[in-house]
Amino acid sequence: MxxxxxxxxxxxxxxxxxxxxxxxxxxxxxxxxxxxxxxxAWQTEIVSIENRYNGRYPEGLVVFTGSSSIAAWKTLAGDMDPLAVLNHGFSGAKVSDVTRYADRIIAPFKPKAVVLFAGTNDINGIPGKSHSADQVVRDVIALFDQVRSRLPSVPIYYISITPTELRWHVWPEAQQANARIQAYCRKHESLHFIDITPNLLNENGAPDTLLYKPDRLHPNKRGYEIWTSVIKPVLLRDLGPN
Incomplete structure (x- = not known):
């Protein structure tokens, strides 16, 4: 045994x-x-944003967030001076993604205002993956509600979905979303719609290719100058320089 x-x-x-x-x-x-x-899917980028502060979140600044056109805006701080801003954009984000992470990249900072650019990745023109204007409007309203549930009085500025050559074939759907989001903002105090569309079109009413990178989607240096020329005066008017 x-x-x-x-x-x-x-x-x-x-x-x-x-x-x-x-x-x-x-x-x-x-x-x-x-x-x-x-x-x-964006945990690495969200953690990277959080790690900039080591748990010591600066408060009372203007938080810019949204998709890659925000994330890639490397001159944002200088462009918005004297406004103090934070760049919390993350590449590829859809509206629902910003909502998912709002409690980590917006709420803890108790911002003076929030500037959002999201929706262009939702209406992307990819068969089976592109959202309708109805869906985008619902998602944007849900995002507004999420932010306001944590920060009831914070002003929120929504930058319009931009016209781009790459996604020009779905521009009518994006226009519908823009129009409805703008109408919604008009009915609610502290919600603001910043329409940069007219400044990004050429004399023929098509996207001005001189304002975009070779990918025909993201703004180049001149493009960001246009963004700044439209967005900054609105924020200064409403928020003051500090």
């Missing part, structure tokens, strides 16, 4: 180690999967 037990021990010990490893890996994979599902 003793000999048989030793043999069993010799046989089972490696197997036991393998089982333990598999179980450990199973827990790890399960935990990672749950973590990924909870945090979403």
């Amino acid at each position: 003793i000999r048989n037990n030793k043999n069993m021990n010799r046989i089972n010990l490696p197997q036991l180690v393998i089982v333990i490893v598999i179980l450990a890996l199973g827990v790890t994979y399960e935990s990672l999967a749950a973590h990924s599902t909870h945090t979403g």
